[in-house]
Amino acid sequence: MKISEQIVFVTGANRGLGRHLTLELLSRGAKVYAGARNPESIDIPGVIPVKLDITNPQEVAAAAKVAKDITLLINNAGSSTGASLLDGDLDQIQLEFNTHFFGTLSMVRTFAPILANNNGGTILNILSALSWVSSGTAGAYTAAKAAEWALTNDLRINLYSQNVRVSGLHVGFMETDMTSGLEVPKSNPADIAKIAIDGIESDSFEIVADDTSRHIQSILSGGVSAIYPHLS
Numbered sequence: 001m002k003i004s005e006q007i008v009f010v011t012g013a014n015r016g017l018g019r020h021l022t023l024e025l026l027s028r029g030a031k032v033y034a035g036a037r038n039p040e041s042i043d044i045p046g047v048i049p050v051k052l053d054i055t056n057p058q059e060v061a062a063a064a065k066v067a068k069d070i071t072l073l074i075n076n077a078g079s080s081t082g083a084s085l086l087d088g089d090l091d092q093i094q095l096e097f098n099t100h101f102f103g104t105l106s107m108v109r110t111f112a113p114i115l116a117n118n119n120g121g122t123i124l125n126i127l128s129a130l131s132w133v134s135s136g137t138a139g140a141y142t143a144a145k146a147a148e149w150a151l152t153n154d155l156r157i158n159l160y161s162q163n164v165r166v167s168g169l170h171v172g173f174m175e176t177d178m179t180s181g182l183e184v185p186k187s188n189p190a191d192i193a194k195i196a197i198d199g200i201e202s203d204s205f206e207i208v209a210d211d212t213s214r215h216i217q218s219i220l221s222g223g224v225s226a227i228y229p230h231l232s
Contacts, residue, residue, distance in 0.1 A: 001122060003201050004029030007070045009063070011035040011054055011107065012077030014042045017126065017174060020193035021074055022047060028197065033067045035077070052077075054103035055095075064110045071121040072200065073111045075104045078126070085139035093140040100144035101151060108155055112164055120163025124200055125152045129172040129213040132220060133227055156205060167205050169196050172212030 008025050012018035013034035025032050026046050034042045035052035042049045052063045054077050079099040081092035104125060115121035130142045131149035149168060156166035173186045187210050199207035208214050219226040 001072075001201050001203060003197060006072045006121075007031045007033075007067075008072040008074065009033040009035060009050075009067050009070045009111065010074045010076055011052060013044075013047070014038065017171075017189045017192060018074075018076040019044070020189045021076060021196060024190075024193040024197050030072075033063075033070065035063060054107055055098045057106060060106050060110050064114060067111075068114060069118065070111065070114060071118055072124070073107065073115065073121070074124045074126070075107050076126045077103065080138065080141050082138050083140040084137075085143060088140055096140040096144040097147065100141075101147045104148055105151060108151075108159075108166075112155075112159055112162070115164045116159075116162040120165075122165045122167060122200055122203075123155070123159070124167045124169060124196065124207075126196075127152065127168045127170050129170055129210075129216050131168075131170060132213075132216050165203060165205070167200060167207060169199070169207045169209055170213040170217070171209040 003025065008030050010018055010022050010032060013022045014036035022032055022034050022044055032047045033050050034044060034047040035050045036042055037053045039049035039051045050063050050066055051059060053059050077099065079095055081096060083089055083092035083096065085093065108123060112123070125148060127149050128145045131145040134142045152166055152168040159166055171187065171192050174189045174192055175186045192209050195209045196207055208217055225232050
């Protein structure tokens with residue numbers, strides 16, 4: 001895939017990683033539709049702003065009517081309520097799943113036929129290192145991202161015959177508004193955006209973007225004792 005020849009839809013494009021993905025795509029010559037709940041907040045010259053809340057089926061359908069020519073969909077929009085599965089607000093837990101699982105699924109179900117009709121294309125789901133492991137906090141986010149990883153695996157198999165490649169990006173903490181209150185090592189989202197777009201261009205099914213994610217991936221086969229040694 002040559003990024004300079006792609007027509008891309010990025011969700012959550014107004015800030016964080018989504019903004020950096022959009023800037024990286026533009027720098028490589030792609031045409032970009034930039035989706036956001038508040039499109040007036042998108043201040044990137046050269047993009048086509050689109051009003052989009054991925055949890056709103058009507059807005060997803062309207063976005064598809066605007067972006068009928070896309071060849072690459074990047075499902076980046078996310079939420080992080082910090083809700084605990086044990087005692088967190090159920091509405092916040094529901095929001096996490098509505099965003100990361102059902103919202104992503106809604107985008108894929110709506111845009112995959114468009115990609116197929118445009119001679120195929122690629123879908124990139126922005127996942128997380130927390131798709132694979134729980135830190136014991138923010139359980140709603142972790143569970144929703146794990147569900148999105150499972151969704152990505154299933155769609156990868158089922159869309160392959162339609163010439164639609166489904167890829168997942170795994171990354172740990174980044175310097176974004178979402179992590180501003182966390183005192184942990186963080187990646188530069190501009191660097192992660194470059195890694196993500198390089199991965200798409202090389203047709204990778206899985207893009208493991210940082211040391212945190214690579215470490216977690218390397219110990220998964222060791223089971224619970226390797227992933228959570230403090231439990232033993």
